[in-house]
Amino acid sequence: MNSWLYSEKVKDHFMNPRNIMFNDEDFEYDAMGKTGNIKCGDEMIFYLKIDPETLIITDCRWKTFGCASAIASTSVLSEMIKGMSLDDTYNISNVDIMEELGGLPDNKVHCSVLGDKALQEAINNYYITHGMEDRVHDTKSRIVCECLNVSEEEIEHAVLEGVRNYYQLQEMTKVGTSCGKCEEDARERLTFYLDRHFGIKEIN
Amino acid sequence: MQRMYFDHNATTPLHPEVKHAIIESLDVFGNPSSLHEDGRRARILIETAREKVAALINADPDEIMFTGSGSEANNTVLSIVICSGASCNLHSPVDSDLVISTIEHPCIIETSKCLENRGTRVKRVGVDSRGLVKMDDLEQAVSANTSLVSVMMVNNETGAIQDVEKALAIAHASGALFHTDAVQAVGKLPLDVRKLDVDFLTISAHKIYGPKGVGALYVRKGTPFCSLIRGGHQEMGRRAGTENTLGIAGFGRAVELRAEEMEAEAERLAELNTMLRDGIESRIENIHFNSNPEYCLHSTLNVSFEGVEGESLLLYLDHEGVEVSTGSACASGSLDPSHVLLEMNLPVEFTHGSLRMSMGRSTTREEVDYVLDVLPGIVKKLRRMSTVYGGER
Numbered sequence: 001m002n003s004w005l006y007s008e009k010v011k012d013h014f015m016n017p018r019n020i021m022f023n024d025e026d027f028e029y030d031a032m033g034k035t036g037n038i039k040c041g042d043e044m045i046f047y048l049k050i051d052p053e054t055l056i057i058t059d060c061r062w063k064t065f066g067c068a069s070a071i072a073s074t075s076v077l078s079e080m081i082k083g084m085s086l087d088d089t090y091n092i093s094n095v096d097i098m099e100e101l102g103g104l105p106d107n108k109v110h111c112s113v114l115g116d117k118a119l120q121e122a123i124n125n126y127y128i129t130h131g132m133e134d135r136v137h138d139t140k141s142r143i144v145c146e147c148l149n150v151s152e153e154e155i156e157h158a159v160l161e162g163v164r165n166y167y168q169l170q171e172m173t174k175v176g177t178s179c180g181k182c183e184e185d186a187r188e189r190l191t192f193y194l195d196r197h198f199g200i201k202e203i204n
Numbered sequence: 205m206q207r208m209y210f211d212h213n214a215t216t217p218l219h220p221e222v223k224h225a226i227i228e229s230l231d232v233f234g235n236p237s238s239l240h241e242d243g244r245r246a247r248i249l250i251e252t253a254r255e256k257v258a259a260l261i262n263a264d265p266d267e268i269m270f271t272g273s274g275s276e277a278n279n280t281v282l283s284i285v286i287c288s289g290a291s292c293n294l295h296s297p298v299d300s301d302l303v304i305s306t307i308e309h310p311c312i313i314e315t316s317k318c319l320e321n322r323g324t325r326v327k328r329v330g331v332d333s334r335g336l337v338k339m340d341d342l343e344q345a346v347s348a349n350t351s352l353v354s355v356m357m358v359n360n361e362t363g364a365i366q367d368v369e370k371a372l373a374i375a376h377a378s379g380a381l382f383h384t385d386a387v388q389a390v391g392k393l394p395l396d397v398r399k400l401d402v403d404f405l406t407i408s409a410h411k412i413y414g415p416k417g418v419g420a421l422y423v424r425k426g427t428p429f430c431s432l433i434r435g436g437h438q439e440m441g442r443r444a445g446t447e448n449t450l451g452i453a454g455f456g457r458a459v460e461l462r463a464e465e466m467e468a469e470a471e472r473l474a475e476l477n478t479m480l481r482d483g484i485e486s487r488i489e490n491i492h493f494n495s496n497p498e499y500c501l502h503s504t505l506n507v508s509f510e511g512v513e514g515e516s517l518l519l520y521l522d523h524e525g526v527e528v529s530t531g532s533a534c535a536s537g538s539l540d541p542s543h544v545l546l547e548m549n550l551p552v553e554f555t556h557g558s559l560r561m562s563m564g565r566s567t568t569r570e571e572v573d574y575v576l577d578v579l580p581g582i583v584k585k586l587r588r589m590s591t592v593y594g595g596e597r
Contacts, residue, residue, distance in 0.1 A: 014516075015523060023587070023594040034591075041533035041541060041556040042513065043591045063589045065553070067515035067532070 007102035010072040017071050019078035021047055021061035029061070031129065033121025036114055042066040044074065046118040050126055055086045062115060069108040074115025076100045086123050090137060092116070095199035109197055110160035144186050147178035152189055159193040164203040166190060205525045208571045212411075212564035213360050213388060213504060214529055218454070219413035219565070225457035226415065226450050236447050237438065246449045253456025257407065257420050260459045262396040269421050269439040270452050274387040274408030275311035277421035278354075280432040280443070281383045281404045282315045285352050286324055287430035300351035301325045303375075305337045305366075307359055307544045309385055325349075334499060335364035335548045343374050350380040357389035361531060361544040361560055362495045363504025365393070372402060381427065387411055387419075391462035392470065392501060403427045409451065413565065414458030418451035465565070473563050474502035476572050480561065481505055483576040488583055490593075492554050494545060505561045506531075508545075508554035511593025512586045517559060520582045526575055531558040553592060 006014070021027055029047035036043040044066060049059040060078050064070055077097050081089045094113050098104060104112055120137070127135045142152045150173045158172045166183075169175055169190055176183045194200050209217070218226075229249055234242030236250050251265070258265040271277045285302045304316055306328045316326045327345040331337050337355055346353060353375035357368050368384050375382040383404035389395060390405075391412035397405060405422040409415055423429055429442060436444030477497060484491065484507060494506035509517065514532025521528055531542025533556060541555040550558075561575070587593040 014519065017589070020589045022589060038553045038556070038592050045591050063591050065511065065513050065556075065590050065592045067513055068519045071516060 006068065006072065006104065009076075009100075009102045010068070010104065013072040013075035013101070014068045017075040019059075019061050019075070021045070021063045023063070025061075027061050031122045031126035033118045033123070033125050035117040035121055036066070038065060042070055042111060042114055044070065044114040044118040046074075046115065046122040048119075048122045048126060050086065052130070057081050057084055057086065057089060062118065064114065066114055067108075067111050069104050069111040070114045073097050073101055073104070073112035074118075077115045077119065081119070086126065086135075090120060090123055092119075093195070093199075094197040095195070098199075106162075106198070113160060113197060144189060145173075145175040145178075145182045147182075148174045150175040150186075155186065155189045156193045156197075159190065159197060163190075164194070164200075166202065167204075208526045208574060209566055210526060210528045210561040210563060210571075210575065212567075213363075213560065213562035215410045215416065216413045216564055217566070218415065219458055219461050221461055222414055222454045222458045226454040229450055229453040232449060232453075236449060246447075249449055249453045249456075250447055253452045253459075256456040256459045260395070260463055261390065261405065261407075261422060262398050263422050264425065266440065267397075267422055267425055269423060269442045270447060270455075271419045271421055271443060272417060272445075272448070274385070274406050274411075274419040275309070276432065277406040277408075277419045278309065278311045278383075278385055279315050280421055281352070281354065281406070282312065282319060283432050284381075284428065284430045286319055286322060301327055301345075301347065301349045303327045303329065303342070303345045303350050303353045303380070305342075305355050306330045306547045307335065307337070307361075307364075308354065308356055309360060309387070312354060312356075312385060313543070329355075331364075331547050333548055333550075334496065335359055335362045335494070335544065336499060337366050337371065339367060339370050339374070342371055346374050346378045346380060348378055350375070350378055352381045352383060354383040354385065357384045357386040357395075358393070358501050359544060360388050361542055362506045362548075363388070363501035363562075364495065365389075365499055365501060368402070369400065372400065376401070388501065391459065391466060392503065394466075397422055397424070409455035409458055412458050412462050415451045415454040418448050418455045420455070469565060470502050473567065476563055476567055476569065477502055477505055479569070480563075480572050480575065481507075483572070484579065487576060487580045492550070494548065494550065494554075494558060503563045505563075506545075506558060507561075508550065508558040509583050509587075510553065510557065511590040512557045512583055513590075514557050514559060516586055517557070517582060520586070521559075521575075521578070524578045524582070526578065529560045529562075531560070532556045 030050045031048045034045045044064045047061040048057055051058050062074050124136045144150055144152055154173050158169055163169045170177055175186045232246050234246040236246040254265045254268050258268045302324055320326045329341045329345050355371040358365050372382045381403040385406045387408040390407045403424045407420040409418045431442055433444045490510040492508045514530030518530045531545045533541040545555040
């Protein structure tokens with residue numbers, strides 16, 4: 001076992017985070033996305049500079065009130081996205097970031113998605129402010145279970161909190177426990193987020 | 205790298221003489237309940253330790269029972285509330301209220317929830333912004349139906365010293381029993397159970413340079429009692445299971461050394477605490493102290509830094525060799541920040557940005573100087589990249 005809680009790469013990115021938006025720095029950006037909430041203990045803002053012709057990210061900055069996992073994974077992410085198109089960037093999964101980072105303990109993954117989420121917000125922000133509303137991916141507020149008002153975001157949150165199968169998902173969110181019509185949709189989203197954040201399938 | 209340990213409220217290293225005492229006892233393998241020579245040798249170790257623990261708090265040796273931890277001792281006391289056995293002389297579970305403070309250790313808080321599920325009424329009394337249990341509210345909460353009141357002596361996170369004498373008077377005036385979790389107090393503050401007139405008191409060995417895995421519960425003579433772990437005659441029939449002879453031997457030595465070292469150390473640590481506090485105050489702005497030497501333990505300093513997330517701060521300090529704790533949610537393994545700081549109504553960002561430094565035998569002036577050297581730079585670095593400090597919000 002390494003003496004550090006995390007891998008050497010995590011340590012490096014935590015100690016020397018790349019592409020930080022310092023509070024005293026001037027950085028001209030085309031889009032900004034914010035996620036998290038100080039009340040929940042972490043917050044992240046992502047800033048993007050984008051080539052309007054090619055829709056390629058030419059530069060980026062970020063800042064956070066967040067823990068070591070959030071800092072290290074966002075630092076790695078900020079290096080990965082330079083030179084990437086907005087669409088490709090949108091499809092970077094947490095598993096990709098973890099691979100680049102050399103892994104994180106499972107209970108730290110929910111901190112590490114902070115940067116990824118702020119980045120998605122920034123991309124959406126760019127689409128909205130540049131007349132491309134049709135490209136916005138709004139996964140947040142979409143209601144999956146109408147009977148019990150369970151959103152897609154709640155399903156994602158449940159996965160990050162340790163839900164690994166449909167039964168556990170129902171226990172935590174009550175999704176599909178009334179009319180049951182949404183089961184297929186809910187199962188599909190469960191599979192999607194398990195793969196996106198942990199690179200795994202349902203575990204029964 | 206040299207490690208500088210500022211986390212003595214979490215646990216302490218073995219005192220070298222405790223280590224020696226344990227090594228000396230390594231070959232004492234007998235079952236203390238056996239009547240033969242090997243058994244008697246083990247029995248002597250345990251009973252000698254019991255006398256020492258009793259002496260530190262002015263109890264009689266047969267009022268001390270050894271447990272596997274402070275948490276076990278606390279669980280044992282709380283389990284008495286729901287017992288309606290004839291020998292316990294307590295109210296039936298339905299009628300008996302348990303009264304605790306909201307800043308107790310999780311082993312009390314969680315156990316109280318479990319009791320609640322089983323039908324016990326639990327009343328929880330909050331604290332003021334200093335982290336001191338509100339005695340007026342306690343008075344309101346305690347009634348003739350109350351069977352047990354439990355208020356900790358010193359809070360582990362802030363070091364706030366509770367008015368246990370007052371809490372106890374309130375409990376006894378209503379005929380309730382009184383327990384105090386004194387894990388952070390014993391061996392650091394002078395304590396006399398006779399003067400205090402307490403019914404139950406919890407002690408832990410590893411907080412005072414003894415080994416882990418051993419604690420003790422003081423049970424005043426004649427107090428109703430019910431075992432948590434049954435099925436053996438050990439510990440005067442109060443706790444089944446073959447005793448942890450080595451741990452108890454170490455515990456005894458640790459307690460003995462505390463009696464010798466406590467006073468001088470308290471004076472020394474109070475000075476270092478002032479030095480640390482004044483140093484932080486003069487070097488770093490926008491901070492909030494969550495402890496105050498006027499009513500907190502001399503060895504504990506809890507402080508929050510605006511705009512700084514606690515786990516990051518902790519790990520940057522760790523990288524510099526300084527070991528501390530934080531009330532941040534991320535460091536706790538759950539999503540909840542410190543319940544103690546929340547109860548004190550601390551603004552939530554301060555809760556996530558809190559640092560607890562707890563000093564002890566090994567802490568030196570040089571170490572405090574070193575912390576004061578490295579801390580401002582780390583706070584500055586984290587604030588420069590913070591979403592909630594300066595710049596755009």
